[in-house]
Amino acid sequence: MKFYAVRNGRRPGVYTTWPACEEQVKGFPGAVYKAFPTKEQALAFMGESLPNVTDLSPAGSSRTADALATTDAIHVWVDGSCLPINGRLYFGWAYIVLDDERVLHLASGHDVPAEARRHRNVAGEIQAVLYALEWCRARGMTAATIYFDYQGLASWVEGTWKTRTAFTQAYAERVRAMGMTLTWHKVQAHSGEPYNELVDRLAREAARSAPGNDQAV
Numbered sequence: 208m209k210f211y212a213v214r215n216g217r218r219p220g221v222y223t224t225w226p227a228c229e230e231q232v233k234g235f236p237g238a239v240y241k242a243f244p245t246k247e248q249a250l251a252f253m254g255e256s257l258p259n260v261t262d263l264s265p266a267g268s269s270r271t272a273d274a275l276a277t278t279d280a281i282h283v284w285v286d287g288s289c290l291p292i293n294g295r296l297y298f299g300w301a302y303i304v305l306d307d308e309r310v311l312h313l314a315s316g317h318d319v320p321a322e323a324r325r326h327r328n329v330a331g332e333i334q335a336v337l338y339a340l341e342w343c344r345a346r347g348m349t350a351a352t353i354y355f356d357y358q359g360l361a362s363w364v365e366g367t368w369k370t371r372t373a374f375t376q377a378y379a380e381r382v383r384a385m386g387m388t389l390t391w392h393k394v395q396a397h398s399g400e401p402y403n404e405l406v407d408r409l410a411r412e413a414a415r416s417a418p419g420n421d422q423a424v
Contacts (some may be wrong), residue, residue: 210249215239215412218314219301221249237416262331277312277373280307281351282338284402287331287358288322288410298329299413302339306350312342315409317417323374329357333378336360340385350388356403362393 211228215220216238222228223240226405232238242250258311281304288299301315316334323330337355355361363379370376382389394403 209242209244210246211240211242212249213238213240214250214252215315215409215416217316218312219409220245220313221338222347235416237412239412239416259385263371274307280305281311281343281348282354283336283343284354284406284412285332285333285339285352286307286356286406287328287333287401288407288414289327289331290411290414293416295419297414298324298328298331298342299410299417300335301409301413302335303402304339314338314342314410315406315407315413320374325372326374328410329359330374331359331414333374335406335410337378337381340382340387340389344385344387346397348387350390352390353391354392354394354403356394356396358393359365364389365391366385 208223209225211222213228216231219233220231222231223286225320228240228242232240241249241252243252283302283304284359285301287303287382290299297317298319299315299317300319301313303313304311311412316338319334320365323333326333333356336355339353340351354359359368359375363370363375364382366379370379394400396403397407
């Protein structure tokens with residue numbers, strides 16, 4: 208049996224079949240993936256020793272949607288990136304969703320609205336929050352703790368910071384409209400916390416793989 212590690216693709220993760228892996232990397236710009244004989248080696252390639260990472264094929268994890276909906280402790284780590292390369296800015300975002308036992312889902316990408324680019328890496332962080340919460344809500348999750356390193360992500364939603372641009376205003380309104388109970392937990396960037404380091408790396412790799420970047424990984 209082989210383990211296919213997709214470090215950069217539509218849905219980064221560890222897959223147990225080639226068709227599931229191929230679906231994430233075929234036609235994806237800058238896809239980074241590799242096959243390994245053991246899960247441990249695949250996880251090492253992903254950059255973290257993440258226990259219990261499951262096959263993130265379209266069928267999802269081994270838990271049913273109903274079971275996921277009853278999970279009490281959902282933890283979401285988010286980050287964004289903005290890389291200046293050859294006079295242009297390239298953007299990336301990444302998130303990981305965990306319960307108290309294991310990784311449920313992780314994803315990254317480089318789609319950031321043009322009107323948001325003035326916010327630099329914060330634009331990617333906002334995209335990560337929105338995509339992560341949409342993923343959770345679609346599976347019946349009603350509460351989550353979000354781990355982030357830029358205070359505005361929480362303060363705009365909670366109303367303690369004014370939303371001075373159309374992008375941040377739309378972000379705050381969209382998160383509130385989801386109706387989820389959210390706990391915000393600020394972490395220190397680049398402090399060595401494994402999950403923070405993982406989403407930071409995935410966001411940077413997503414930015415490097417953005418179309419038009421001739422230095423794509």
